[in-house]
Structures are given as structure tokens and as C-alpha cells.
Amino acid sequence: MGMNQFLQSLSDLETINRAPGYFKFEQHSVAAHSFKVAEVAQFLGDVEEQAGHDINWRLLYEKSLNHDYTERFIGDIKTPVKYATPQLRTMLADVEKSLTANFIENEIPTQFQAAYARRLGEGKDDSLEGQILSVADKVDLLYESFGEIQKGNPEPVYMSIYRESLATILKFKQMACVQYFLSAVLPEMLAADFSDRQKLAELTSDLLKEKQA
Amino acid sequence: MGMNQFLQSLSDLETINRAPGYFKFEQHSVAAHSFKVAEVAQFLGDVEEQAGHDINWRLLYEKSLNHDYTERFIGDIKTPVKYATPQLRTMLADVEKSLTANFIENEIPTQFQAAYARRLGEGKDDSLEGQILSVADKVDLLYESFGEIQKGNPEPVYMSIYRESLATILKFKQMACVQYFLSAVLPEMLAADFSDRQKLAELTSDLLKEKQA
Amino acid sequence: MGMNQFLQSLSDLETINRAPGYFKFEQHSVAAHSFKVAEVAQFLGDVEEQAGHDINWRLLYEKSLNHDYTERFIGDIKTPVKYATPQLRTMLADVEKSLTANFIENEIPTQFQAAYARRLGEGKDDSLEGQILSVADKVDLLYESFGEIQKGNPEPVYMSIYRESLATILKFKQMACVQYFLSAVLPEMLAADFSDRQKLAELTSDLLKEKQA
Amino acid sequence: MGMNQFLQSLSDLETINRAPGYFKFEQHSVAAHSFKVAEVAQFLGDVEEQAGHDINWRLLYEKSLNHDYTERFIGDIKTPVKYATPQLRTMLADVEKSLTANFIENEIPTQFQAAYARRLGEGKDDSLEGQILSVADKVDLLYESFGEIQKGNPEPVYMSIYRESLATILKFKQMACVQYFLSAVLPEMLAADFSDRQKLAELTSDLLKEKQA
Amino acid sequence: MGMNQFLQSLSDLETINRAPGYFKFEQHSVAAHSFKVAEVAQFLGDVEEQAGHDINWRLLYEKSLNHDYTERFIGDIKTPVKYATPQLRTMLADVEKSLTANFIENEIPTQFQAAYARRLGEGKDDSLEGQILSVADKVDLLYESFGEIQKGNPEPVYMSIYRESLATILKFKQMACVQYFLSAVLPEMLAADFSDRQKLAELTSDLLKEKQA
């Protein structure tokens, strides 16, 4: 029982897909999602810092990188189940805490247990870093749903995911990083150029005229 | 709101993988698992019938075919979570029941609601058909773990799954179909021929001798 | 030679894709198709029963669940080959029958041979259950082609598959279940909401107004 | 109706897998197989030429590159079906011929029809180039089955495929290229080094000693 | 060290994808691309021959089939890197040449080395066959990008790839095969029928009228 167990288990997160049964055009593993959320959090941290707020960068990276590791032993519990009753939500949170404590006690060597207790605990607390994580998690989900919509996936579920992500981001609308995201990133995303047949025909005809002239 | 919703949703079960993060060599969708469990149940039903027990075949097929449909809106809750405390288990079962009831009320036309309440409810009851379903579900899981072990996957988790499946099957060891499985199917599975380098070299040399003679 | 062979072979049907080279957005295995056809047949059986017709449910499940198992040793013979001449069609049907008989004799234990001869034989006969299977098989194919068209696949072959499936279903238009499908399911499928950029922009702007107000 | 149809269809061959349901570790598309057979034929042609035989290289490349194109509209008919009776075999060959003729007439412009009639016809004739194609097709199949056996796939079907491929190659054992394959290539393939735990532990311990010394 | 090494390595080209990170709907392996380029070159060769030019068919097939084999040990160097400075381009070409020479010396038996030096060298020279290869390589890339655009992939990178492919083809616009491609193939590709919802609804309604009349 040492860190080999933990290090080897990272590879499991490469094979667990997010929201199984939903994404049709692109699959996203928990490992890749964790990478993207850490990248988004890093950018949101930049904005907050430039707005004059102190960022505990170690905490921000730690929270975002590790925030979904426990999905490995908890599994993917759908939102309607998780939020069915306040009592169930509390109870599930308790079980997650106790399974995580168990995991740390049994699979992490003593000298690293305190660090992993912090890393694998609930990261979305009221600290500035916890709030940035909450936003970053939804920004990635918003991009994931946009990726499907933009590629022409017609199923209304992506609209729901997009709406729900954006609504959660808006709950933090007093934050500098959310203001920046809404005013400078989101409009750019929505304005992105779409390739289509019409443009293809024009491009071809332009090239032919120009080159054959 | 009519049956189109339900029929189109069947395709979602093709994209939800069982035990994400575990199987490395072969992935199994919930749709394919449901097919295989129904096939296994059909065979176990044959054995029970030949042993003189009455089988309600409609019920047996119905139970096995539909037993995992609700995974679509419940998700994949890992066993240690589900069984953490008796209270949580009861509460999760209640939530599953109420989400299923909701789904039926909102997405199934009135005239079919009674049928789907029966089909999507808990199938593993004390009836002979419910017990056969319990066994068939584990027989498929046992074959799934054997598929990995046999292909050389060294991770000990398959041994655990194999052991747990077999242990559950053994709980029903008084059933004629389990007796048959243990005495006539399992030994055959374990005796299955393994191809290897040694045999490959011999086969090649035999063929060369024979044909070039 | 016992049932292990048959049970283990079920997994092969998970890796055989239907109509290879056609579906681009979603692949469908023979195992998953069999599951879906059995689910569709179950629903069509409900409609027939409510219309006052007796359903032999055991037969209906058995036919639909097992109707493509022999694809494992027959392979995927394209329709234009199969129907090239009446003589060839007869001959291929004879070969399929004899290969199936062979398989049952060599791989199924004696006491189960009669059951599998029935299960693996031609299911689409003139019985009510055989006709429901014919319809269910095409309803699933129609949904499979619709899945591609709806996701924006422009290749005309899906239109042909859709048309051919619907045309076959219409051959059974005197059946209560087909009447129900045409009047209550198909229109719902065609009316399904499509997500698009325009709607995305509106939703975003609505949310922003509402939440930032 | 022009060559666009044909050129665009090449991409279909990228999505048709060979022997669906058999290969577990590596899938092989018809497009990739065609590439490999042409490469193998090129090498076998070298050997024949060095042995003093005249090679019609244009014919050899043409035959090997195009030999499976018609699988696109014929499908994958399993060997036991194809060879069930001499009469069926003849009839299937006739249908293939007539479907190919049809395809050429309807989808290939007049000035290229003669070339494609030659290219899409049966390539495995008695010419030296036809015989090389017969051997090359089986050499690739032999490597495909070896790829599974070498990676530890225990299912006996690969042994059968390996044996059948080698047996067919041996039918041409009077050819210089087959002599070379048997004496200089096959032994090398069978002697290929296998990595294993034992070696891994030794390598690690050697490296540690050497570098930490 | 013999041809086994080379023959077994062909399978590696089945697992190397072209332009990783770009194609979203369809992946193309180097093996499948090589097959398609050889098929396109074969067709372009037909056109040139009918226009009265002599084709060295052996050379044309050899060049097109083998033109990307060295990607196995060179890797996928992005265009902006490759063309950053004339000096770097020359230096990379030198390294490719020397790695190829090395490979041939170490992995190809002496009697085949001359042939593979020719086959694995730069194929896109000023000969008619080298020019056809340059065109064929871009025709396949043009079809690959069209495949994404046509399926609704909105990312502008495909437009760029399409434009760059067409621009390169136009550099050879004096060739008979390019003239034919521009006048007889490209318009057909752009005119290809797109399936859409509107047409689906009409087809359904027509079928229903006709069959239920």
C-alpha cells in the first residue's frame, strides 16, 4: 500500500467518460475534463488578479486539478437523484466523505494523508478559489455542450445543459472573472464562423477565377 | 409526449458503458448487456422448466430485457455508495422508484403506463423469474470479467468481480439452473483452450512437414 | 460441447456492427439492435393486445430477441445480393437453414436443441408475432436512419433506408400497431425540436437579461 | 453520374471492418487491408523478379489494390456460406459479376468503364500476378491473426485463421516468393521477442545497478 | 533482420491517424490514406493516358502506395514548422533522407535495398508520375475536408484545408487530369444532394398518401 496504487489509478480516469449517453460527437474523459477545468481556472484566476484580488494559486490549481478524482469510487450519480431531497443530498455527501476518508486511510501512505484529505475533499467552498472552481467547472461544461450544438446535434438536451451551465455561472455574476467571461468570451464564442455549402461554393469559384485567370 | 420519446431513448442505452473505468479490452453497453441477460435468462428458464418448474415466460423475458433501463436517468452509482448504510440504500431505492414513477407519468401515454410501471420496477423479487434474473445478471458479469482475465488483463479487479459474481450465483445454489451452470457450464468455461506461442510453433511445423512432404 | 460455447458467443454479437460502411455518427451492434427490436416488439404487442388481439408473449419475445443471432455465422449479405434472383434467395435460405441445423447439432446440448431450432429459425412468419417482428425490425432501422439524418448526415443513403423501412412498415398498414405508429409516433418523431444557433443566441440573451436585471 | 461517386466511395472502405466479430485487439478496415496486400504483393513481386520471372507490375499493383473494392456492395459473406455447395458458389460469383457490371455501367463514365471492368473483376486468376495476389491476401491475414495471438488473445479462432492462411499459402509452395516467405520471413515472425515481467524486473534491476553504481 | 520487420510494421500505419486533432467526424489512418491516394492516382493516370501521355504505371503505383511510409519514423511535423525557414526545410529533408537510408540499411535485406531506397524516397518529383502523386495527395485531402464540411462541422479549419488543397491542385492546372477533375468531378461533388428535415417530411407524407390511398 503506497503511492503506486494512486499513480496507477490516474489512468482509470482516462477511461471514465463524462455524462455517458449524452455526448454524441465528442466524448470527454474525467482526466481530460480535469485538465481543461484547471486551464480555465488558471485563466479566470488571471482576471481576478488583474482586478486586484489576491489569488492563492497553489490552492486554485490543487482544487481544480483534483476536483473530480473521487468520481472513480463514487460513480456518476445523475443530478435528479443527487438533489431528490435535501436529506438524500446530505446523506450522499456524508457517504462520499466517508469513502474518501477510507480511501485515503487505506491507499495513501501516512505522510501524504493530510495533503490528499485536502485535495480530495469538496473544493467548491466559499473561498475565492472555491468560487472560481465552481465557475470553471461550468465554463467547461458550457463549451462541451456548445461543441455538440455547433456540430449540428439536434437533441434538446444540449440546450438544457448549456442553459443550466450559463445559469450557474450567472449566480457568480458579481465576480470580475464572470464579468469578463460574459462580456469578452461568450460573444466571441457565439459569433464563431460556421462553414457551410454556400461559402464552399463561393470559395471554390473565387479560387478557380483567380488561379485560372 | 408519446411513445416516440421512449423509443428514441433506447439508443441512449447503446452509448452508456457498464462499469466505466474497469473494462479495458471490451466495452459493454447497457443495451448489449440487456440483450445478453435476456439470452442467459432464456437458457436458465429452459433448465428450470426441464426440472419440472413452471416458468412464466412473458414475465421472465420482460424482467430481463428491461431490468437496467432506469440506469438512463439514475446513472451508475457504485456499489460501495449504494450499500454504505441500510438507510441510504432504502432512500436511494425510494428515489429510484419516484423518478421512475415520474418518468412513466410524464413520458409514457396513459394506456401503457401500467405495463411500464411493471417493466421498469425492481425485477429481482422472490418469484422464480425474479431469482432467475438475479442469477442471469451475474452470469453475464462473470463472463464479462472472464473475458478480461482470459485476454491477459492482469488487474486484480477482475478477479474480485469474478469472485463476487460467482458468490452471488452460489447464493441461489438450490436452484436447478444454478446446479446445471456449476456442473456443466462453468467447468467448460475454465477448460477453454488457450492459444499460445508454443502451440503456434508446433502447428506451423506440422503444417510445413505435412504439406511439403 | 455444451452451453458455454453459446453463452460466450453472445459477446461476439457486441462487436459485429450493422450495415458496416453506412452509419457515420452512431454505430449499432447486432446485440444492441436485438435489444431494441425486442423493446419495440414489446410496445407493438401492447398496442395489438389493447386492440383486442391475443398475443403469445413468449413467442414474441423469443422471436425478436433471437432474430439476428445467425448473423454470427452467416455474415452480412447485402440486400441486392440476397434478392438478385428468386433461385439464389431460395438457395441462400437453404444454406442458412442447414448451417443453423449444423450449429445446433454441434454446439447445443441435446436437451436444448428443439428450443434453439425454434429460436434460431426464421422468425418473420405469418403469425401475428412474426408480423410484429417484421414491423419492429424496420421501426428500429427507421430510427437508426433518422438518427443520422437528424444529426446532419447529408448522404442520400439514409433517405433511401428511411424510405425503404417506412415502405415495408406500410405493407402491414392494416395492423393496429402500425396504425398507432403512423398516427401517434411518427408525427412526434418528425416534429422533434432541433437546436440551432439562432435559438442558442436567443436563450443566451434571455438568460443574461433575466439574471442581470 | 461521374467519377465523384467512385472517389467519394473510397472513404466507405475505411469504415468497413474485416471479419467483424473476430478481431478483438486490432480492427482492420478494407481500405487498410487493401494497402497492406498491395505492399505485400510488391515485396513478393520483387522475389519473383529476382528469381528470373517476368512481372507485369501494372497488373500486380492493379489487382492487389482493387481486389476487395466490391465488398462495398456485396458485403461480407462468411466462407461456410460461400462454399456451401458448388452450385451456390457459382451462383454467388455470377451475382457478384452482374452487380459489378451494373455498378460500372451506372456509376463509371463510359471512357473509364473498360479499365474498371478489369480492375473490379476477379483478380485471383492463374497468371503469375493472380497467384501472387492469392498469396499476398493470405500473408496479410496470417499477420492479422498473428497480431491477436501474439497479444495474448486466447480464442482458438485465430489459430484456425492462422492455420487456414498458412495452408492456402502452402498450396503455392512451388513459387519462389512462397519459398522465400517460408524460409526467411516466417521463422523471423515466430522468433519475435516477447516482453514479459521477468525481463522487466531484470532490466530494471540492471539499470538501477549500473546507474546508481 | 529481414522482411518480417517491414511486413509487420505495415500494421503500425493502420493506427497512425492523419492530422491528429483536426478531423472530428471521420478519422483517417496513414494506411487508408495511402490506399485512397493510390486509387486516385490510378484514375488520374487513366485521364492522362487518354489525353495521349505515356504513363509509367509501375512507377505511379509505387510512388502513390509508398509515399507516406516514412511517417512511421519521422512523425507528423506540422506545416508551419516544416516551412518555417528554407534552411530548416532543407535540414529536415536531409534528416528524413538519412533516417530513411538508415532504416533501409538496418531493416531491409541487401537484395531489396535498392527497390526500397526508390520506394521510400521523395516521390513528388518533376516526372509526370511525381506530379500526378502531388495532385492525388491533395485530391484525397480535399475529399477528407469536404467530408467534414458536408457533415456540418463548423470549424473554419476545414475551409482552410479545402482551400489550400484546391490551391495546390490548381498549381498543376495545365495537366489534363487536373482539367478533368475541375470540370467533371469537382462540380459533381459540390452539387451532391443534402438530406434535410424538409425533404424527410415530404418523403414521409408522399409515401403515406401513396400507400394508404
Added chain:
Amino acid sequence: MGMNQFLQSLSDLETINRAPGYFKFEQHSVAAHSFKVAEVAQFLGDVEEQAGHDINWRLLYEKSLNHDYTERFIGDIKTPVKYATPQLRTMLADVEKSLTANFIENEIPTQFQAAYARRLGEGKDDSLEGQILSVADKVDLLYESFGEIQKGNPEPVYMSIYRESLATILKFKQMACVQYFLSAVLPEMLAADFSDRQKLAELTSDLLKEKQA
């Protein structure tokens, strides 16, 4: 031109596979690799800190998370190419620097350019954090090659990758984190229990005895 471009591009790293053509059993995307390297670096940082060295955690996370982002526009240049001559290596490094500078100037808004110049620059410098990154990158590669060897992949290339990774790690053997890895992690990895047939048969027979007793 704003951060949308950068954020959306993160998804491209999910579709770029590492070492294409090498890994057969498990594919690793650049995104997932970046996640794992950051996790490994976090653990190695713990060890260094406990050994009394100061860690700049912000720098360590930043370096490890972003160290392969530029692969998106550089591509995957194989090691023998990169290291062919010192001159080429220098020149490639210069091109990478200038492409990165270009990218930052054109795709990153002014106020974030300094941060991304630091993040996308060469991370493996002589600082403690740079050295930890060098080790972490190879620890992940070592686990990736072990994953193939352990699953029975016989190709000698994994042994080479394993050996080369370990040799690079050993270059840093004076570091506390490398000492810990060699003495406490590596032995555990090599001792990992392998499941096999023998154990399967024993487990089955034990379970049968125990439960049927």
C-alpha cells in the same frame, strides 16, 4: 481575437493521441497526459517539500499543466528527428519559440500575454520545479509503457520506452523525489499481482467448496 479561441482549443488536445502507432491497448490524449503529469508533479512536490526543499507550487502546477500545449501547433516530431544533429535541435527549438510567440501575439489578448509567454515556454529548466517536471513527464511515460507490458503486449518497443524513461529518471537520482520513487513506488509497481488462469481455477474451486459445504 480573445480568450475564446484559446479556451475552445483545449478540446483539440483531447483528440491528439500521444505516440501514435505505438500504444495498442490504451490510447492517451495530450489532455489526459497533461492531467496525469500535473498529478505526478504534485506528488513529487510533496516528497521534495517533506525533504526540506522549498517548492514554488504555483510554478510547479503551471509548468506541468501547460508543458505540452504547444504540441497543438508543433505536431509530434519523433525523437530521432528532433535529436538528429545539435544544429537541427537548436533550429527546431527556435521555430517552436517563434511559433509560440506568434500564437501568443495573435490569439491571446494583450493583458494575458506575459502569463502565457511564461506558461507556453520551455518548462524543463534547471529550477527545482523544472526538474520535477522532467521527472514527472517520464514517470507518466513509464506507467504508460508498463500498462502495455502488463497487459501482455509483446512488442519490444515498450521495453525500450520503459528503459528510456527509467534512464532519464535516473539522471535525477540525487533528488529526494526520485529516491522515494525508486525505493517506495517502483518496487510496488513491479510486484503488482497478476491474475491468471491458475489462480482463477483455484478461486473457483475454493468458492465452490466453501459455499457448497
